[in-house]
Amino acid sequence: MPDFKPRTVYVTYIAATPEKVWQALTSSEFTRKYFWDRDIEIEPKLGGAFALKLPDGKVNVRGKVIAWDPPRKLSVTWQVEWPEDFRKLPECVVTYEIAKAGEAVRLTMTESHSWNVPEAILSGGRTGWPAILSSLKSLLETGKPLAIQMEPPREMIEAIRRL
Amino acid sequence: MSKPHFVYVTYIRTTPEKLWEALTDPQTIKKYWFGITAESDFKSGSPWALKFEDGRTADTGEILEAVPPRRLVIRWRNEFRPELKAEGYSRCTMEIEIADYYPDRGGKAVKLTIHHEVEGESAGKFIEAVSGGWPKVLSNLKSLLETSDIAFQL
Numbered sequence: 001m002p003d004f005k006p007r008t009v010y011v012t013y014i015a016a017t018p019e020k021v022w023q024a025l026t027s028s029e030f031t032r033k034y035f036w037d038r039d040i041e042i043e044p045k046l047g048g049a050f051a052l053k054l055p056d057g058k059v060n061v062r063g064k065v066i067a068w069d070p071p072r073k074l075s076v077t078w079q080v081e082w083p084e085d086f087r088k089l090p091e092c093v094v095t096y097e098i099a100k101a102g103e104a105v106r107l108t109m110t111e112s113h114s115w116n117v118p119e120a121i122l123s124g125g126r127t128g129w130p131a132i133l134s135s136l137k138s139l140l141e142t143g144k145p146l147a148i149q150m151e152p153p154r155e156m157i158e159a160i161r162r163l
Numbered sequence: 164m165s166k167p168h169f170v171y172v173t174y175i176r177t178t179p180e181k182l183w184e185a186l187t188d189p190q191t192i193k194k195y196w197f198g199i200t201a202e203s204d205f206k207s208g209s210p211w212a213l214k215f216e217d218g219r220t221a222d223t224g225e226i227l228e229a230v231p232p233r234r235l236v237i238r239w240r241n242e243f244r245p246e247l248k249a250e251g252y253s254r255c256t257m258e259i260e261i262a263d264y265y266p267d268r269g270g271k272a273v274k275l276t277i278h279h280e281v282e283g284e285s286a287g288k289f290i291e292a293v294s295g296g297w298p299k300v301l302s303n304l305k306s307l308l309e310t311s312d313i314a315f316q317l
Contacts, residue, residue, distance in 0.1 A: 012173075013302035015314040104302075104315035130172035131262075134272075134305070138176060142309050146174050147268035 001066075004093045004112035007122055010129045011108050016140040018098045018105050022071035024136055025096055034135035034145040042076075044068060050076045058082050063091065073097050078111075083152075088163045090115050109133060120159035124152050167287040168280035169294045173301050174272045177308040179259045182273050183232035185304060186257060195303035197317045205229050211237055219243065224252065234258050239279075247292055250285040277301065 014021060024030040028039040031052070038052040038060060046068050052061040059081045067075035075095040080086035093112040098105050111125045131148040139145040175182060185191045187205040196213075199221055203211035207229050213221040220242045228236035235257040241247035255277065262274040279293050299317070306314040 011298040013299055013314045015306060015310075015312075101299075102315040102317065126170075131174055134172075134174035137302070137305065138174075138309060141306055141314070142176070144176075146176060146262075146272045147265040148174055148272060149263040149265050 002114040004114045006110045006112045007117060008111040008125045008129065009108065010133055011106060012133050012137050013101055013104045013106050014137045014140055015104045018071035018100065020140060021098050021105050021107055022074070024140060025074060026070075030136075030139065034139045035132055036150075044070075054082065063094075066093065067095065071098055085157070085160050088160055089121065090117075092117075107133065107136075118159050120153075120155040124156040127153050166280055167285065167290040168278065169290050169297065170279075171277045171297050171301060173275050173305055174262055175275060175305045175308050176272050179232035179261065179273055181308060182259050182275060183235075185308060186235060187229075187231075191307070195307045195313050196300050197303075205235070211239075215243075227254070232259055238282075241289060241292070244292070247289045250281050250289040251283050253279060253281045253289055253293075255279045275301070 024034070026040060026042055026044075031038050031040045035052070037055050041049070041051045041053065043049050043065065046065055048065040048068070050063045050065055051059050054060050062079050062081050063077035065074070065076055067073050073095070075093060077091050078094045079091040080089055090113070092114075095110045095112065097108040097110070109129055111129070128150065131146070131150055135146040135148065185195070187201075189200045189202065193200040198216040199213050201211065201213055203209055203226060205211075205226055207226055209226045210223070211226050212223045215221055222239055222241050224237055224239040226235070227238050228234060237255045238252050239255050240252045258276045260274045260276075262272040264272050277297055279290065279297070281289050303313040303315070306312060
């Protein structure tokens with residue numbers, strides 16, 4: 001496997017247990033609420049298949065589990081399959097790490113890339129992750145996600161077209 | 164290479180006015196900032212400081228811009244860790260926007276963006292320190308506004 005370097009890191013502290021955060025990251029009951037209606041399919045083992053699916057059944061992201069250590073660490077390869085243009089993007093790696101922090105947990109999301117990815121393309125994750133993880137925190141702490149409306153940034157779409 | 168800087172975005176179910184108040188009211192700051200509080204009237208040109216509970220000064224500076232409830236810019240220097248103080252003044256910009264949300268889902272939210280960078284050349288220690296601190300402070304701030312309680316104590 002090529003060398004993946006962290007390029008975007010997002011940390012949030014959530015008043016919940018590590019088990020609850022793990023469940024929210026790995027089950028559709030939760031992802032549907034905080035991750036723009038996406039269902040998650042994940043085989044609970046190293047090398048298992050991973051996918052995020054849109055409500056119409058289309059695969060948005062596909063990958064493989066490369067770290068599976070509940071409730072501490074989950075790492076998946078991340079190949080965007082929809083929208084179609086995004087298939088040109090080399091796969092990246094998304095890692096979630098969960099650690100106790102007093103009565104809460106620290107959740108760290110790291111997006112790592114194996115190539116010299118332009119800032120314009122990184123803007124996609126840097127725009128999306130704060131909304132997704134803010135919504136996840138709200139869902140676990142209040143029972144209600146945040147419904148932030150968002151499109152991929154224009155600079156990202158243009159940079160993908162140039163690939 | 165761009166200068167070392169820190170950017171953090173969080174979405175909070177609140178209003179810009181309530182968020183502005185939470186960012187500028189010393190008693191509220193104390194609740195989510197682990198006992199640290201601010202001394203300032205948060206008007207453009209005013210002095211600003213962060214104080215520990217025991218009265219020691221954590222940071223000092225001045226308010227460069229205050230546009231309630233939208234934008235706050237603080238000139239900011241650490242005072243209690245010599246290696247951070249040595250990096251001189253930084254600039255912290257806080258921007259509050261209404262987030263686009265799906266109105267039929269009750270998801271009304273505010274977007275808070277924090278941008279923090281050191282004014283001059285630096286070894287990046289100050290930015291490293293605030294990169295660890297901001298997520299803690301802002302996670303607690305979000306919890307306080309959404310649930311009336313903070314997420315955790317240090």
